Amino acid sequence: MTALDERAAAAVRDRIAATAAAVDRERSFPAASLAALGEQGLLGLTVPAEHGGAGGGLSALAEAGETVGGACASTGMTFLMHAVTAATVAGGGGPRAAALLRELADGERIGTLAFSERGTGAHFHAPELRVERDGDGRLRISGRKSFVTSGGHAGLYLVLVQSDDGGGLDCYAVDGGADGIAFEGSWEGIGMAGNSSVAMVLDGVAVSEEDRIGVHGAGGALVFDVVAPFFLVGLAAVNVGIAAAAQAAATEHAKRRSYADGSTLAEVQSIQHALADIDLTVRQARLLVRDAAALGDAGDPGALVAIMAAKVAATEAARDVTQQALEICGGQGCTPALPIERHLRDARAGAVMAPTNGVLRSWIGKALAGLPVP
Numbered sequence: 001m002t003a004l005d006e007r008a009a010a011a012v013r014d015r016i017a018a019t020a021a022a023v024d025r026e027r028s029f030p031a032a033s034l035a036a037l038g039e040q041g042l043l044g045l046t047v048p049a050e051h052g053g054a055g056g057g058l059s060a061l062a063e064a065g066e067t068v069g070g071a072c073a074s075t076g077m078t079f080l081m082h083a084v085t086a087a088t089v090a091g092g093g094g095p096r097a098a099a100l101l102r103e104l105a106d107g108e109r110i111g112t113l114a115f116s117e118r119g120t121g122a123h124f125h126a127p128e129l130r131v132e133r134d135g136d137g138r139l140r141i142s143g144r145k146s147f148v149t150s151g152g153h154a155g156l157y158l159v160l161v162q163s164d165d166g167g168g169l170d171c172y173a174v175d176g177g178a179d180g181i182a183f184e185g186s187w188e189g190i191g192m193a194g195n196s197s198v199a200m201v202l203d204g205v206a207v208s209e210e211d212r213i214g215v216h217g218a219g220g221a222l223v224f225d226v227v228a229p230f231f232l233v234g235l236a237a238v239n240v241g242i243a244a245a246a247q248a249a250a251t252e253h254a255k256r257r258s259y260a261d262g263s264t265l266a267e268v269q270s271i272q273h274a275l276a277d278i279d280l281t282v283r284q285a286r287l288l289v290r291d292a293a294a295l296g297d298a299g300d301p302g303a304l305v306a307i308m309a310a311k312v313a314a315t316e317a318a319r320d321v322t323q324q325a326l327e328i329c330g331g332q333g334c335t336p337a338l339p340i341e342r343h344l345r346d347a348r349a350g351a352v353m354a355p356t357n358g359v360l361r362s363w364i365g366k367a368l369a370g371l372p373v374p
C-alpha cells in the first residue's frame with residue numbers, strides 16, 4: 001500500500017476530522033480515531049506484508065501522515081509513533097518481532113517509543129538509563145522516560161537503554177501491562193492536546209534477551225537507520241497536514257467573510273498575497289517531504305540530508321503558515337469559532353521534537369561538510 005485508498009480517506013475525513021475539536025477541547029486520547037485507522041488497515045501501514053501489514057515505506061507514511069495530521073494532529077502524532085514503532089520492530093527483528101508486528105498491524109496493540117529522558121533532553125539517542133542484571137542474573141530496567149506519546153494507552157513501548165555490559169545501546173519491547181511500569185501526569189502542553197505525552201516510570205521492570213529488538217549493542221544503529229528516517233518523515237508529513245488544514249480554513253474564511261458593502265475579505269489585495277505566500281510554503285514543504293521520502297525508499301546516499309532538511313522545512317512551514325492563517329482571519333481566527341487557533345497550537349511542538357531543528361541544522365551542516373553525524 002503506497003497511498004490512502006478512497007475508503008480510508010473517507011474514514012479520516014468523516015470520523016477523525018469530526019472529533020478533532022473535541023479531542024483538543026477535552027484533551028482526550030484519540031482512541032476512536034486510531035480504531036478508525038485500524039479498520040482501514042492503516043495501523044499496519046509500515047508492517048511488512050508477510051506479517052499482516054501493508055508493507056509501506058517512507059512515501060506511504062508521508063502520504064498517510066499528511067492526511068491524518070491534517071484531520072487531527074493528536075491522532076497524527078499517536079499514529080506516527082505507532083507507525084515508527086512498527087517500522088523499528090520490522091527493521092530490528094528479534095524473537096518477538098513476528099508476533100508483535102501482527103498485533104501492531106491488527107491494532108491489538110498501539111506502539112510508541114520511550115527514548116527521551118530529562119537528563120539527555122534533545123539528545124534522545126544517548127540515554128542514561130541502563131539495563132542491569134539483578135542478583136539472579138535477570139535483566140531489569142529502572143528509571144524515568146519523559147514525553148512518551150500515547151503513554152498509559154499504548155500496549156507496546158520500545159525502551160532505549162544503555163546495554164548491561166556497556167557495549168552500546170539496546171532497545172527492548174516492554175508490554176504496556178508489565179509489572180513495575182507507571183505513568184505520571186497528563187499532557188498539559190501546547191497543542192496536540194490528546195497525544196498523552198507523559199512520563200513513564202520503570203521500577204525494576206524485567207526484560208529478557210527475547211524482548212530485545214535488534215542485535216545486542218546495536219540500538220544506536222537502529223535509531224539512526226530506521227527510527228530517525230521514519231520519525232522525521234512522518235513528523236514532517238503531519239506538519240504539512242497541519243499547515244494545509246490551516247490554509248484550507250483561512251481560504252474558506254476569506255471567501256465567506258463579507259462586509260457591509262458586500263465585499264469579501266478575499267478581495268483585499270494583502271489577503272490575496274498572504275494566501276499566495278501560504279500556498280507557496282505548503283507546496284514547498286510537501287514537495288520536500290515527498291522527495292526526501294522517495295530518496296529514502298530508494299536507498300539514495302543523499303536521503304539522510306534530504307530527510308533532515310524536510311523535517312526542518314515542514315515544521316517551520318507549519319509554524320509560519322498557521323500564524324499567517326490566524327492573521328488572515330483576524331480576531332475570529334483567535335477564537336475556537338475557527339479551527340485556526342487549534343492548528344496554530346498543534347504546529348508549535350514540531351520544531352522542538354527530537355532531533356530538534358537546532359540539532360538537525362548541526363547534523364545537516366556536518367553531513368554536508370563530510371563530518372560524522374551526530
Ligand SMILES: Cc1cc2nc3c(=O)[nH]c(=O)nc-3n(C[C@H](O)[C@H](O)[C@H](O)COP(=O)(O)OP(=O)(O)OC[C@H]3O[C@@H](n4cnc5c(N)ncnc54)[C@H](O)[C@@H]3O)c2cc1C
Binds near residue numbers: 112122192195358
Ligand atoms: C508533543 C511531544 C511528543 C513527544 N513524544 C515523544 C515520544 O513519543 N517518545 C520520546 O522518546 N520522546 C518524545 N518527545 C520528546 C522530544 O522528542 C524531545 O526529546 C524533547 O522535547 C526534548 O525536550 P527538552 O526540553 O529536554 O530539550 P533540551 O535538551 O532542553 O533542548 C532545549 C533546546 O536546546 C536546543 N539544543 C540542545 N542541545 C543542542 C545542541 N547540541 N545543538 C543545537 N541545539 C541544541 C534544542 O534544539 C532545543 O530547542 C515528545 C515531545 C513532545 C513535545
